[in-house]
Amino acid sequence: MxxxxxxxxPVARMLNIVGDHWTWLIVREAFYGVSRFSEFERNTGIxxxxxxxRLARLVEDGIFEKRDIGERGTxxxxxxxxxxxxxxxxxxxxxxWGNDHIYPDGKVPLTIIERASGKPIKRLQxxxxxxxxxSRFDLAVLxxxxxxxxxxxxxxxxxxxx
Amino acid sequence: MxxxxxxxxPVARMLNIVGDHWTWLIVREAFYGVSRFSEFERNTGIxxxxxxxRLARLVEDGIFEKRDIGERGTxxxxxxxxxxxxxxxxxxxxxxWGNDHIYPDGKVPLTIIERASGKPIKRLQxxxxxxxxxSRFDLAVLxxxxxxxxxxxxxxxxxxxx
DNA sequence: TGAATTCGGTTGCGATTTGAAACCAATAGG
DNA sequence: CCTATTGGTTTCAAATCGCAACCGAATTCA
Numbered sequence: 001m002x003x004x005x006x007x008x009x010p011v012a013r014m015l016n017i018v019g020d021h022w023t024w025l026i027v028r029e030a031f032y033g034v035s036r037f038s039e040f041e042r043n044t045g046i047x048x049x050x051x052x053x054r055l056a057r058l059v060e061d062g063i064f065e066k067r068d069i070g071e072r073g074t075x076x077x078x079x080x081x082x083x084x085x086x087x088x089x090x091x092x093x094x095x096x097w098g099n100d101h102i103y104p105d106g107k108v109p110l111t112i113i114e115r116a117s118g119k120p121i122k123r124l125q126x127x128x129x130x131x132x133x134x135s136r137f138d139l140a141v142l143x144x145x146x147x148x149x150x151x152x153x154x155x156x157x158x159x160x161x162x
Numbered sequence: 163m164x165x166x167x168x169x170x171x172p173v174a175r176m177l178n179i180v181g182d183h184w185t186w187l188i189v190r191e192a193f194y195g196v197s198r199f200s201e202f203e204r205n206t207g208i209x210x211x212x213x214x215x216r217l218a219r220l221v222e223d224g225i226f227e228k229r230d231i232g233e234r235g236t237x238x239x240x241x242x243x244x245x246x247x248x249x250x251x252x253x254x255x256x257x258x259w260g261n262d263h264i265y266p267d268g269k270v271p272l273t274i275i276e277r278a279s280g281k282p283i284k285r286l287q288x289x290x291x292x293x294x295x296x297s298r299f300d301l302a303v304l305x306x307x308x309x310x311x312x313x314x315x316x317x318x319x320x321x322x323x324x
Numbered sequence: 325t326g327a328a329t330t331c332g333g334t335t336g337c338g339a340t341t342t343g344a345a346a347c348c349a350a351t352a353g354g
Numbered sequence: 355c356c357t358a359t360t361g362g363t364t365t366c367a368a369a370t371c372g373c374a375a376c377c378g379a380a381t382t383c384a
Binding site: 019021032085090095108113128140154 | 164167169170171172173174175176177181182183186187190193194195205207245247248249250251252253254255256257258259260261262263264265268269270271272273274275276277278279281282283284286287288289290291293296298300301302303304305306307308309310313316317320
Binding site for chain 3: 001002046047048049050070073074075
């Protein structure tokens with residue numbers, strides 16, 4: 001794949017793990033319940049060598065866990081770890097964006113509903129600490145506890161401008 | 163870049179537009195207020211030829227809009243369209259995931275706060291139509307108004323399993 | 325008014341990655 | 355015991371990446 005990003009930025013660092021488009025299709029399949037190599041292959045259309053490579057990386061990065069099945073087996077199940085499971089919010093954000101902006105006339109291929117009520121879920125919304133909805137213009141980005149010199153400098157430049 | 167995905171899936175289709183890791187760094191910069199070619203270049207570390215390619219694609223896909231500045235200008239500003247702006251939720255989801263899973267001991271490089279209160283924003287949460295928080299196990303995926311045969315078949319296979 | 329620098333690219337090139345296919349050993353299923 | 359499936363690895367051509375060089379127009383500097 002590509003050269004890893006060295007920036008101390010959660011987005012850049014996340015992209016080192018899940019910055020590949022095949023990876024997201026693999027993760028999507030995992031949330032559909034897929035766990036076997038051949039199923040990932042069939043459902044995404046990825047080439048075998050790439051699938052093997054991506055799965056190995058994802059296991060190494062702690063997104064998937066590889067378990068043997070069948071006792072004396074060369075058969076495996078790839079299951080999402082908790083770290084992997086928590087990608088769910090990002091995936092849903094992607095689905096919602098795709099549904100909003102790709103299909104004309106609301107002719108979306110799939111809708112996500114709450115099982116219990118049968119009604120569609122709400123769109124993901126940024127909210128303040130007390131739950132009030134926020135737009136991106138209500139936000140500011142501050143250096144966190146782990147911010148180094150570079151990050152601090154960068155963020156101060158931004159706040160100057162605005 | 164890669165061959166586009168042909169699946170009728172919002173995730174796959176979105177990845178055709180923003181499935182590249184550089185693209186997300188460019189979008190990140192745009193949300194920081196960056197609009198000029200040279201600034202994108204400096205702040206992301208991307209090569210000039212790739213930046214030119216990515217920006218052209220993003221303009222074509224309606225994520226950015228390219229405006230001339232300086233009257234008789236070979237100088238341009240790349241600004242997010244509304245379609246581009248709405249990627250914000252996805253980006254925030256990525257930031258939150260990165261902050262949660264990449265930095266040990268909560269030593270995150272940046273925190274996102276509400277400007278008005280100075281307090282950190284809430285984590286993005288899936289909610290039902292009436293606002294109750296949901297986990298991914300509370301959800302079901304149904305074919306939408308634009309679902310074709312392939313999607314229907316696929317989704318019915320999934321519901322069989324669970 | 326020149327001279328130097330910046331901006332927004334394009335071109336060329338070697339190194340890396342991709343995608344498709346062929347191949348393969350082990351095992352499960354009938 | 356035979357066949358198909360699983361989970362890969364290998365091979366190879368084509369595409370892409372990343373880096374550096376170059377470039378014309380325009381802006382800034384002296």
